[in-house]
Amino acid sequence: MRKLTIILLTLMPFLTKAQITLIPDQQFEQRLITLNIDSDGIVNGQILTNDALAVTDLYLGGGFINDLSGLQDFISLEKLTCYYNPLNGSFGAPYGIVNISTLINLKELDVRASHLNTIDVSNNALLEKILIGNESGGDIPIISDFTKLDLSNNPNVNYVDATNLFNRFTFLNMRNNTANNVYIDVSSVMINPPTVCIEVDNHIAATNGTAPYDTWVVAGNYYFSDNCVLSVEKFVNENFKIYPNPATDYVSIEQKETNGVTLQSVQILDSSGKWIRSVKENFNQIDVSNLSEGMYLFVIQTDKGNKTEKIIVK
Known part of the structure; x- marks a missing residue:
C-alpha cells in the first residue's frame, strides 16, 4: 500500500498537468492574447486547452494570420469570424486550410477573402x-478561389455569401435544406460572371418559387438543378459544335454560350489514341491541312469537363 501511495504521489504532477493547445502562428496567438483568451499572456506557441474550450465567439478578422492550427480545440465555438487573413499566402496556389471538423456547435462562419479554395463543413x-x-x-489583395460549396449536411443554413468569386465557382449544393427565409448571394462584379448551379431536392419547385422555396431569395446568375454534375456535363456536351466534318483545311469549334464554362484547349489524337498536338488559341480556325487523311479524335477540354469528337480529315 505504501509503495502504491509513493507511485501515485510521484505521478501526481503529470496527472494534474494542464493540457495545452499548440498555436504555432504568432499572429494567431497574439490575437488570442489581445482578446484575453490566452490566459498566460505570452506568445509562446501554446495556450491552455481550457482557455480554448471556454470560447463561443472568436473574432480573428484582419489578423494577418497564416496558420489556424490549434483552432480544432475551440470546440465550444458558435461563431467564427476570420475574414481577411492571408492563410498560406494571398493569391494563387497553394491555398490555405481551415479545419473546423471538430467545431460541432458552430452556427456562423465568416472566411471571406482568406485565400481558400475549399472548406469542409460536413461535420457542422x-x-x-x-x-x-x-x-x-x-x-x-487576399483572394479566395472556390469552385464549389457543399452544404448538403447543413440543413439549417439560411444565409450564404459567395459573392465576387472567380469564374470557376459554379456549384452550390443546398440539398436537404429545411430552413426558412433562405438568402443566397452568388453575384459577382467579375467580367462574364459564371452561372452557378444550385442543387436542391426539387428543382422544379425551386425554379417556380413554390413551397418550400417560396421564402428563398437568390441574387446573381444561377439556375436550380437536382443534379448539378450531370447538368454541367450535359451543358458541355450540348454547347460545343465542331465543324466541318469531314474537314480539309480548317476545323472550327463554336461555343453557343459562355457562362459557366471556359474552353481551355483542344487535344488532337490519331485513331489509335496517339497524341498529335495541342491547340490553346484560335479555336474558330484550327489548321488541319498538314494532317494525313484519316480519322482523328478532337478532345475539347473545358474547366468543367471534356467532350470528344471524331473528325475525318480528307
Missing part, C-alpha cells in the same frame, strides 16, 4: 450562416 450540422466571398474592390 448546426451551421446557419456562411460567408466565403471576396471583396468587390478596395485594398484587400
